[in-house]
Amino acid sequence: xxxxxxPGCSMKGGSREYKESVAAVCKxxxxxxxxxxxxxxxxxxxxxxxxxxxxxxLPARILAxxxxxxxxxxxxxxxxxxxxxxxxxxxxxxxxxxxxRVKSILGMDYQGTSxxxxxxxxxxxxxxxxxxxxxxxxxNHLAACYYGCLLVRPHGILKFDRPEDPVTMDNVIRKIxxxxxxxxxxxxxxxxxxxxxxxEAVARLSGKIVEDAADRGSQVIVVACPMCHxxxxxxxxxxNKYLKRNIDIPVIYIxxxxxxxxxxxxxxxxLQRHFVPVILKEKPExxxxxxxxxxxxxxxxxxx
Amino acid sequence: MSGTTHQTTEDNSxxxxxxxxxxxxxxxxxxxxxxxxxxxxxxDMEYPPSVVMRMLQTGDPELEDKLLRSYAIWVCVTCExxxxxxxxxxxxxxxxxxxxxxxLKMGISSPKAKHIIAFHxxxxxxxxxxxxxxxxxxxVDYKMxxxxxxxxxxxxxxxxxxxxxxxxxxxIRDKKHIAGIFSKTIKRKEGGQ
Numbered sequence: 001x002x003x004x005x006x007p008g009c010s011m012k013g014g015s016r017e018y019k020e021s022v023a024a025v026c027k028x029x030x031x032x033x034x035x036x037x038x039x040x041x042x043x044x045x046x047x048x049x050x051x052x053x054x055x056x057x058l059p060a061r062i063l064a065x066x067x068x069x070x071x072x073x074x075x076x077x078x079x080x081x082x083x084x085x086x087x088x089x090x091x092x093x094x095x096x097x098x099x100x101r102v103k104s105i106l107g108m109d110y111q112g113t114s115x116x117x118x119x120x121x122x123x124x125x126x127x128x129x130x131x132x133x134x135x136x137x138x139x140n141h142l143a144a145c146y147y148g149c150l151l152v153r154p155h156g157i158l159k160f161d162r163p164e165d166p167v168t169m170d171n172v173i174r175k176i177x178x179x180x181x182x183x184x185x186x187x188x189x190x191x192x193x194x195x196x197x198x199x200e201a202v203a204r205l206s207g208k209i210v211e212d213a214a215d216r217g218s219q220v221i222v223v224a225c226p227m228c229h230x231x232x233x234x235x236x237x238x239x240n241k242y243l244k245r246n247i248d249i250p251v252i253y254i255x256x257x258x259x260x261x262x263x264x265x266x267x268x269x270x271l272q273r274h275f276v277p278v279i280l281k282e283k284p285e286x287x288x289x290x291x292x293x294x295x296x297x298x299x300x301x302x303x304x
Numbered sequence: 305m306s307g308t309t310h311q312t313t314e315d316n317s318x319x320x321x322x323x324x325x326x327x328x329x330x331x332x333x334x335x336x337x338x339x340x341x342x343x344x345x346x347x348d349m350e351y352p353p354s355v356v357m358r359m360l361q362t363g364d365p366e367l368e369d370k371l372l373r374s375y376a377i378w379v380c381v382t383c384e385x386x387x388x389x390x391x392x393x394x395x396x397x398x399x400x401x402x403x404x405x406x407x408l409k410m411g412i413s414s415p416k417a418k419h420i421i422a423f424h425x426x427x428x429x430x431x432x433x434x435x436x437x438x439x440x441x442x443x444v445d446y447k448m449x450x451x452x453x454x455x456x457x458x459x460x461x462x463x464x465x466x467x468x469x470x471x472x473x474x475x476i477r478d479k480k481h482i483a484g485i486f487s488k489t490i491k492r493k494e495g496g497q
Contacts, residue, residue, distance in 0.1 A: 009437035014468045038477045040435040045382065046427035049404050054489040058431070061485065105488045107481075153384035154395075163388045189344040189383035196446060196456065197423035198348075198379070205344050234459065273466040 003122070004071030004114070005033035006062060008081040008226075009041050015078075015226035017270025021255035022077050022119065024268050028134070028259075029127050036066045036074065042084040045193035056098070057105045059088035064110040077119040077255075079225035080192075083150035083158070086116050090157045118151055118160065119224050119254060120168045127258065128175055136263035138177030140283045143257070144213035144221045144249075145169040145180050148228040149189050163187065169254055173222060176261035179283055183216045185209040190231040199238055206231040207239030214247045217290040219281045221251045229253065234275045250278040317363035318371070326402050332392045333357040339386035339396055349376035353386050353396050360399070372407040378417035422449040432486045435476030440469050 003026070011019035026033055039062050048055035063085060066074050076082040092099040093112050103110050117125070147166045155163040164187060170180035188209055191202030210232060213221050223229050232239075233251040240246055251274065259269040260280075271278040315323070319330040333354070340352035351359065351374055359367040371377070377400055386396040407413045413421060426445040430437055440460075447453050463469040476482065 012436070012474055013439045013470055014463065016467060040476055040482055041431045041437045043431065044427065044437070046424035047431075048382070048401050049378075049424050050408060050421075050428065051405060051490040052401060054428070054486065055401075057485045057489055058482075061481070105485055107484070149383040149385070153388050154397075155388060156393075187385075189381055189385065191344075192381045192383065193423075194379075194381060194420065196443070197419045197450070199455070201345065201348060201379075234463075273468060275462060275466070 001030065001126070002032045002034050003126075004036060004066055004069075004074035006036050006039055006066070006074050006076045006081060006085070008076070008078040010078055010080075010226035010230075014230060015253075017273040018077060018226055018229070018253045018255065020268070020270040021253055021259050022075075024264055025123075025127065025255045025258050025262070028262055028264075029130055031126055033075065034069070034071060036062055036071060037069050039065060042081045044080055044084065048084070053101070053105065055084070056088050056091060056102050059085045060092065060102045060110055061106055061108070063089060063112065063114050064106060064108045066114050067109070067111055071114065073115045073117060075117055075119070075122045077122075077224070078227075079118065079148060079150040080227055082116065082118045086158055087154070089114070089116065120151070120172065121160065123172055123254065123258070124168060128172065131175060135176055135261045137261055139173065139257055139261045141178055141219045141280050142181050142217055142283050143173050143178045144183050144216065144218035145173060145186065145254075146209065146213070146221050146223050146228060146232070146251075147187050148223070148225050149187065149192070150227075151224060152187055169222060169224065172254060173257065176258055178257065181213070181216045181218050183212050183218070185212040190228045192227050192231070195227070195231055195235065199235070200242075202231050202235055203238035203242040206235055207242040210236070210239055210247050210249065211243050211245070214245075214249055215291050218249055219283065220257075221249055222254050222257050223251055224254050236276050248276060248279075250274060250276050250280065252278060315363075317360075317365075318368040319360040319363060322360065322399060322402055326395070326398050328395050328398050328402075330357050330360040330394065330399065333361065333390075333394055334392065336391060338389045338391065342385045342389050343380075344383060344385065345379050345381055348379045350374060351376045353380075356399070356403075357394070357396070369412075372403060372410060373412050373414055375414040375416045377403045377407060378414060378420045419450045419452065422446060425449065428486075428490065430473075432483060433479070434473045435479055435482045436474055438470070438473035439463075440471065441473050 043055050043058035089112050152163045152166050161168045173180045191205040195202050256269045337354045340346050340354040346352040359371050380400045382397045384397050423446050430442050
């Protein structure tokens with residue numbers, strides 16, 4: 001089958017391994033990704049911080065280009081792009097005057113009828129139903145599924161999963177043989193676009209996320225956003241410095257986790273491109289004594 | 305401070321303006337403080353989100369001016385946690401976007417936020433020129449603007465060896481279309497910066 005595809009800028013550069021693993025997984029399930037012709041940047045954080053009309057027009061051009069190419073369903077693996085395009089579509093559908101204004105800025109027709117799906121929705125819809133017999137190497141690891149902000153908020157617009165305690169990624173991990181951990185930082189912010197302009201804030205926020213994952217015994221953090229990955233992986237030296245700890249839990253994309261379970265090589269999935277080396281420890285046979293997370297009282301029953 | 309919740313769009317306060325342009329009613333806030341409690345950036349803000357809402361409610365021009373000059377509006381990362389938890393479903397991130405744009409247009413944005421704004425500007429200029437974000441070019445441009453030349457240079461070799469940093473920008477074909485969008489939006493409003 002064919003599926004519209006908006007890679008976004010990160011996947012061409014800093015997170016090319018995300019694109020590599022998305023492509024590898026899609027190929028394994030006979031999904032042909034058709035790129036939106038001559039796509040542009042969605043404007044990311046910068047556009048909506050400085051100018052509303054620009055922040056709506058850039059994503060609207062992408063959607064208009066997709067419509068022109070007859071792509072009715074578009075996969076957007078980057079959580080930030082997924083968010084910007086979904087919010088734009090919603091705002092323009094709610095406000096005819098604004099829609100006309102944006103159409104005149106674009107000088108293009110725009111309907112706003114495309115169906116936008118994020119990576120987990122794609123996996124849910126096209127990968128999981130066809131997973132039987134394909135998992136050759138159980139993903140036998142304790143995994144902290146990290147959703148971040150932009151996949152689940154604003155919930156009223158995205159209507160995806162639950163805004164405070166989402167579970168869809170945890171389900172995917174379970175289906176490939178993994179064990180999702182219960183933890184408190186699933187949807188906490190990593191510091192996002194402040195990575196370069198206010199790195200100390202990112203060190204603090206990402207540090208707390210990584211620390212909670214570590215304290216709950218996680219062996220891997222699984223993400224679905226290039227920005228989150230960058231902050232949890234590339235900014236690890238800064239966050240470790242903030243924590244005064246040396247946490248070496250690798251951070252991988254959900255599509256890399258699936259690829260590993262399908263028996264794909266590390267190179268095929270781009271695992272060598274991460275800053276924190278991807279060394280996955282097997283889940284211990286017996287539940288290891290887990291250091292209690294801060295302020296959580298551990299009962300005796302858990303030990304029994 | 306009568307605590308009135310009645311507001312019309314004729315109101316010429318900043319909160320009235322917000323109501324007219326964004327349909328967000330700041331008057332609905334009853335100061336429960338949930339937004340500030342969950343805000344990951346509240347520590348860095350001189351006015352956390354609930355205080356921003358209260359300042360808007362007063363309609364006091366002096367407080368409105370302080371708000372538009374604040375660092376808080378720039379350090380907000382639009383993580384949307386406040387909106388998700390607000391019992392009155394007030395779209396605070398939308399308020400922040402509006403305040404940032406207005407602060408910039410009035411030329412009174414916080415000097416403390418100059419690095420954050422420089423990064424956003426470098427980012428948008430890159431898209432204006434090439435249609436897409438290009439990490440190396442963006443970083444160099446930002447460093448020139450913010451004069452933070454030493455910071456993060458250690459990352460470049462690591463990114464390069466991991467194939468994460470291209471040497472040349474990838475441009476879209478219809479660059480003119482993108483430039484047109486910029487000249488009709490952000491450049492029009494800022495008088496062609």
